[in-house]
Amino acid sequence: MEIQGLPGRVLGELGPAIASGEIPEGAVLRGEELEERFGVSRTVVREAVRVLEGMRMVASRRRVGITVQPKSLWDVFDPMVIRWRLAGADRSAQLRSLGSLRMAVEPAAAALAALHASDDDRRELSSLAVELTVTARAADLTAFLGHDIAFHSLVLRASGNEMFAHLGDTVGAVLTGRTEYQLMPHQPEPYAIRLHREVADAICAGDAVQAERAMRTIVTGALAELEQQLG
Amino acid sequence: MEIQGLPGRVLGELGPAIASGEIPEGAVLRGEELEERFGVSRTVVREAVRVLEGMRMVASRRRVGITVQPKSLWDVFDPMVIRWRLAGADRSAQLRSLGSLRMAVEPAAAALAALHASDDDRRELSSLAVELTVTARAADLTAFLGHDIAFHSLVLRASGNEMFAHLGDTVGAVLTGRTEYQLMPHQPEPYAIRLHREVADAICAGDAVQAERAMRTIVTGALAELEQQLG
DNA sequence: ACAGCCAAAAAGTATGACGATTTGGTTTCC
DNA sequence: GGAAACCAAATCGTCATACTTTTTGGCTGT
Structure with missing residues (x-):
């Protein structure tokens, strides 16, 4: 009942990292940086980021990068978000x-x-x-x-x-x-x-x-x- | 506060179509089919589908296609899902x-x-x-x-x-x-x-x-x- | 000092190639 | 005739690359 494949793996690491505050609000990530960090291709990173964007945890803007949104905007009812927060800080x-x-x-x-x-x-x-x-x-x-x-x-x-x-x-x-x-x-x-x-x-x-x-x-x-x- | 770009457009059409039942539970879509239907590339379709998968509205399986999940699995607390359902049937x-x-x-x-x-x-x-x-x-x-x-x-x-x-x-x-x-x-x-x-x-x-x-x-x-x- | 322009940076999109997996039929052997 | 093993096609999954678009910040010229 989890998202499968490499995007799922990226999501499963990036999501908790953000939820726990390890990557704080306002932090800006670059797609390329994430590609290297997880050793995956552009495609995979983008799909994972899109899902995070869907739960309002990040926002992606041209020429800027992928910004971690303030917690108050997150979809706090999303089961993934709840699980990640329960597991973290x-x-x-x-x-x-x-x-x-x-x-x-x-x-x-x-x-x-x-x-x-x-x-x-x-x-x-x-x-x-x-x-x-x-x-x-x-x-x-x-x-x-x-x-x-x-x-x-x-x-x-x-x-x-x-x-x-x-x-x-x-x-x-x-x-x-x-x-x-x-x-x-x-x-x-x-x-x-x-x-x-x-x-x-x-x-x-x-x-x-x-x-x-x-x-x-x-x-x-x-x-x-x-x-x-x-x- | 909405997802931007082409994936957002696809999402904005596909989501409501599924939420309204126009594309019924159990229906199977192919990625290529969606590419043609919306006139966009694989990349875009895949990202939109991933977001829908994140809200548990569809599941993508190899050799099968993109299956519309039963309503009972959808993330009914997701604001997008709520909006789509309020707008539809x-x-x-x-x-x-x-x-x-x-x-x-x-x-x-x-x-x-x-x-x-x-x-x-x-x-x-x-x-x-x-x-x-x-x-x-x-x-x-x-x-x-x-x-x-x-x-x-x-x-x-x-x-x-x-x-x-x-x-x-x-x-x-x-x-x-x-x-x-x-x-x-x-x-x-x-x-x-x-x-x-x-x-x-x-x-x-x-x-x-x-x-x-x-x-x-x-x-x-x-x-x-x-x-x-x-x- | 201000306006406007230009260039670089980053995400967005498209495409082609290949890999992996699942399904269903087909063949082969009892 | 049936069952098991195998094979091939379909479809998603991933990667690499090239190109486009937007945004930003600095540079330039007045």
């Missing part, structure tokens, strides 16, 4: 932003899911809530992470809103990042587990208000925990 | 999705703005609320639209969350679309105007709860109106 800022976004979106998605979810989705959700409980008790963090991601993604998808659905991967990246960087308790909180169960039950019962409330409690807790960890 | 679906997104994000943004807005932002917000009232009374729809966009963008920006801030343009596109396509009352509702004022006052007073409530009422109303208009 901007991690905390990115996690904070995403935390607020989850805070806004996930409760709304849970409410919509209670109204629109298919029977299959409801069943799957219930089953995931159970597995979540099991893996949490077993303190199997890897399996727990997988089920947690599946749970939140499913709620977002079941909301019936394509834009919410697309945030599934992003939320997944957040949860993964938080586990990887030790930003969560070693043992998942029993209280949080219970809340996941409540969300599932409420969605199954078609209770939008309750689903929204329980989900809000989950993401509020997650955000609070994050703030505490990040200081 | 998908308009209603896109407006609905964006409506739910606003419903989730704007109240949260208003609450954050009440906590984090700068003094300048608060002043500007107050002033915009006044101008909104004036232009609404004068039934000057164009000026009203401008102020409405500025108001909502400012709240999103003042939230202090970069991701919320980036939705400003998108919300602007929604409001513009709704005015252009006659999806709103000819005379702005006095009640809605009053609510904008309440949002501004609450943010100025640092009252997050009240700001969130008033903003929620605004977007709930907007969404209800939209659903009614779209049937």
